Amino acid sequence: MEKLGLNELRRMFQEFYEGKDHYARKSFSLIPEKDKSLLLINSGMAPLKPYFAGLETPPSKRMTTCQKCIRTGDIENVGYTARHATFFEMLGSFSFGDYFKVESITWGWEFITEVLDMPVDRLWASVYEEDHEAVEIWKNIIGLPEERIVPLGKDDNFWEIGTGPCGPCSEIYFDRGEKYGCGKPDCKPGCECDRYVEFWNHVFTQFNRDDAGNYTPLAHPNIDTGMGLERLACIMQEVDSIFNVDTIQYILKSVVELSGVEYKDGTANTDISIRIITDHIRSVTFMIADGILPSNEGRGYVLRRLLRRAARHGKLLGIQGSFLADLSKKVIEVSGSAYPELEERRDYIHKILTVEEDKFSTTIDQGTAIIHDYMKELNAASQTILSGEKVFKLYDTYGFPLELTQEILEENSCTADVEGFNEHMLHQKEQARSARKSDEDEGWSDDATMFAGLEDTTFIGYDTLSGQVSIKGLFLDKQPVASLSEGDSAILVLDKTPFYAESGGQASDTGILKGDHFELEVLSVSKSKGIYAHKVKVVTGTVKIGDIISAQVSIERRNNTARNHTATHILHKALKEVLGNHVEQAGSNVTEDSLRFDFTHFEGISKSDLQKIESIVNEKINYFFPVITEVKSVEDAISSGATALFGEKYGDTVRVVSVGDYSTELCGGTHITNSGQIGAFRILSENGVAAGVRRIEAITGTGLYRKLKTEEELVHSAADALKTNVSGLLNRITILNDELKASKKELEDLKRQAMSSGLDALIAEAKLVNGVRLITKAFKDYDINDLRTLSDEIKAENKGIIIVFATETNGKVTFMVSVSDDLLEKGYHAGNMIKQIAAAAGGGGGGKADMAQAGAKDPSKINDALNLAETLLQQY
Structure with a gap:
């Protein structure tokens, strides 16, 4: 058995099935096109469901693909085991009502034994215990010994998801040898040990299951086979782990080289981190190439979660600075020939990874330190569960995905209050929804059921902006009606239309519909599948279904x-x-x-x-x-x-x-x-x-x-206001600006003089509190820097003094606390005082022991805050 590379195996599989008249389609995007039930494509057949369900016509009755897939259900196991991965490739062969079991099994056997040259004596098959037809094919057509055909129950060898198309399946196994077995005499496929590896599943979709649990044979049964490319490569290359497959090993070695940490292919923490980075960089590179961007929701959240998990494990390995963008180049090197989008978007992938990793690196150290502080608090209280409020704060403030917080906690024998986290998340979303104001006109939203029975509208608007058309449907308040009267606002459907419907980011046309005795204004046009829904207002007359009318699109619009x-x-x-x-x-x-x-x-x-x-x-x-x-x-x-x-x-x-x-x-x-x-x-x-x-x-x-007209009018108005002409406007503005600067400087000088002249009065008004002189003063429209200078002047000539100033400017408040040097050694601390003083006016802040400042929101509380300073001094 030749040790074939992963890229070669992919090519050989697709060429084999092309030789069997299969249409080889390139991989679908990881973003599901019409399947809202999936966040990301997670299997080879997932993008083909419309073909299996009969909703769309496939490009060929025979198809083959190598589909890129993402699964994150077992992400916690990735890196900890040899077989779990978030990204994988699935080889598949499919028949949509064409060939069935004989061809599927026969061609599968031909590929693995004649093309790949797998040893026949190490191959086994499992079948559904009631699928006697499959047993006969394996025994009489393939010639597999009966003892190597293993019947299994419905849980193992029958494929169904709820109601709809379903059927038995037959899986092909590879015997890795006795050293991987459990030693039991009846060890065979279906055993829990690692000896027999299932690598190719052939699903025979031959029934339709109804709500009552009845199975009705399909008139045109289908074939859906799936074989994990990485798992096949493990068998062909005779390695125990997907991380030892040639292409993945190439990426893993790059991680080792970056980190300088030896990889022992074991369970050491460093080995786990190396495998996590290796797997995740494959996933994020492919996801970004398909247009997925990091975000806090949906598939963008999956991307961000994987990216940040990899970045954190890079830090655990001691990798300095950002590294994921450079590592993505290794993924592109080994996979770019099979997936050209990787090469085409190389710069794009590199840029996204660089920006996102740099953004995360600015918060990961701070967030990790906060988690460790939380865990110290838990340990001190003999607790192990971090509250949902704190978990949510890490997510909302520091950008830590819930799963990353859970992972760090679990590494330290703690857990997260996920239920509490979800409650905080739900509360935030409800607040966002209530704050959001929608401009959409719900009364005119698409409703396909409303147009049931109507034929698709023919669009003629590429070639003409007018034409004679016929009314096929009228809907008032979403209910079908026979006619409309003057003043009605409704939806109208035509047999054909020159009006472009809003689509692809382009606004719809507007215009006029006219008959002999009526006129309608077309306000907007939307499209529901093939139906063009014209939102209209009846200007004059009465219009009814069947009327032939003249349509005219607004040419200027x-x-x-x-x-x-x-x-x-x-x-x-x-x-x-x-x-x-x-x-x-x-x-x-x-x-x-x-x-x-x-x-x-x-x-x-x-x-x-x-x-x-x-x-x-x-x-x-x-x-x-x-x-x-x-x-x-x-x-x-x-x-x-x-x-x-x-x-x-x-x-x-x-x-x-x-x-x-x-x-x-x-x-x-x-x-x-x-x-x-x-x-x-x-x-x-x-x-x-x-x-x-x-x-x-x-x-x-x-x-x-x-x-330009608006700006010209604005310029003329400005010139008139400044008593000059347009050509002299710039010079006039320059003169006024210089005069304003001079006036502001003069005003600031006067303020400083007033403050200096009032210096003695401020000191004289100081209160003696607990042996310390306390000065408190509120100012209006004073710069905090000037107040800081004033406090320095006071402290330069006085000891045993604390100064608390507040200034209000444009409804915002700034507090400042200053402590003379001789009081610092007695334990007085400006930063500690200002936290409580600012809080009294709805603010917060901090600073050093000798000087601190803080902002606040409520000017009406300034006096309360200044009075609090005296209370604080009494507590020393």
């Missing part, structure tokens, strides 16, 4: 929107040119007034780069590029260089929009016919909207004209 949409395509390409190929579209909003473009990037854009981007866009506008739209197959579009969006689901054919030879993207929106029609482009703002996502807002054409 359509043109302005199309102008902005085409500009986003040019902007996207310009961003890649200036910032790098890691830039990907992360969202957009295109209206007639402006455009908003979200994109992946991990730092603010400099002013010079923004100017460069804006200049490039305007340059391409002035080239008067033709904007050409073509309909192509997805494969042809991608191979021609068209840009597709992360996570976007495309049909068999797509619209390809090209702006000259500069930009080519897949896009279903509406566009102008020449880049020159955009007129001009101006960036209004650039800012961050999420971790690793930036946003540019911009205007074009008439939007830019309106902006």
Whole structure:
């Protein structure tokens, strides 16, 4: 048996099944496309469920894939065992109503014995105990001895999840030899020992299970096989652990080299940390390549959790500084040929990992120290459970995932109050929901059931902005009606429409619908599957189902929107040119007034780069590029260089929009016919909207004209207000600014003189409290630095004195406590005093023993806080 590499095994499997007329599809994204039940793709068949369920037509009745998968259910075991992993690849062969058991088992046997040359005498099969057909195939067609065909019960060899398609399965095992066995004479597949390794499961989906538990044979049974690539590699390379497989070992050795720690392939804490980092860097590299970004929810939380867990174990190994970004290059080296997206997004992956790890490194030391302080408190109180409140604080304030806190606690024989944590999390979410104000019009939300029985709307708006159309459905308050009267606001469905429905970030068209005796205003258009729902208001007359009417799209709105949409395509390409190929579209909003473009990037854009981007866009506008739209197959579009969006689901054919030879993207929106029609482009703002996502807002054409008119009016108004003309405005502002600076300086000088002149009075007003002179004073609109200078002057000439000042500016309060040097050795401490003084006015802070300051929120409590100072001194 030749020791074949993991990449070679993948290639051999796919080529074998291509030779059996299977369509070899590249791996689906880790982000489920239409399956809300899954956070991440976790099996080879998961992305194919629509084909098995008959909801979609597969590209071929025979398919094969090598699917990348993420499973985090056993994350606590990753690194502690030889077989657990969060990332793995699943080889699969599938039949959708084509071949069945004979072919599946026969071809599987052919691959492992003739292609991989596995020794026949070490192969076993298990079958469902009632599947006599499978037994006969193994015995009479394959020729496997009956003693190596093991019947097992429903729990082991019958695949079903609730109701729906299900069926028996047959698993192929590899005998690793007696040294891995339990020594029992009846040891065979199904035994709990490590001798027999199940590596290929053939599922025969031949029944449909109903709610009553009845099994009805399917007219067209299916085949679903799954074989873990890493597990197969373990067998072929004769190693005991997935961490010893060639490609994974290459990454592991890089971790060892980085850490300088010897790997012994055992259970030492350092070995566990090395395996955790090795596994997690594979997961996060693939997840980021598929467009997943670190966040505090959903799959982004899974990414952040894995990333931070790996970073922490790097620290435990003594790795200095950030290291995950460099380590991801090793993953790309060994897997990039099979998964081109890794190579294509190399810079993008590196940037995300760098930013996220750097962000975490600033808090991990502080957070870890806090956890250890909490554990000291638990030990002192002879307790082992950390409260939910404290666990939530670590999550909310310091960015520690719950699982990371649990892991650290468990390493120290403590546990977390998860129930209490969840209560705090729920409370926070409820507060966020109540604070959020939705602008959505729920009355007009999509409701597919409302349109049941209606045929799909034909969209004619790419070719025309008007046309004769027929009314197929009217809905008032979501209920079907036969007619509408003047003043009604309702939803209308047409047989065909020139109105673009809101989609892909582009706002819908508006316009007019007219008949002989009525007129309707189209306010917006949405799409529910294939139905275009027109939100309308009846301006005059009465309209009924079946009426033939004239549709007219607002030409000005359509043109302005199309102008902005085409500009986003040019902007996207310009961003890649200036910032790098890691830039990907992360969202957009295109209206007639402006455009908003979200994109992946991990730092603010400099002013010079923004100017460069804006200049490039305007340059391409002035080239008067033709904007050409073509309909192509997805494969042809991608191979021609068209840009597709992360996570976007495309049909068999797509619209390809090209702006000259500069930009080519897949896009279903509406566009102008020449880049020159955009007129001009101006960036209004650039800012961050999420971790690793930036946003540019911009205007074009008439939007830019309106902006310039507004700014021109503003400039004229400013000139009038300052009693000058536009050309003299800058000089007038400069003069006034100089005069203002001089006035402010004069005012500050007067304040300082007033404070100095009142120095003796302040000292004279000091109260003697417990043998210490106490000065308290509240000021209005005084700078805290001036008060600090004043306190230094007092302390320079006086001993045995404590000064407490407060100043209120724009509704905010700042307190300051200053202690003379001779009182420090007696235990007086400004920092300790100010914590309680500021708290009395709703604030907090601290500082050194001789000087401290703090902010507060409630000016009405200033006197209470100053009075508290006297009480504090009485306690010394």
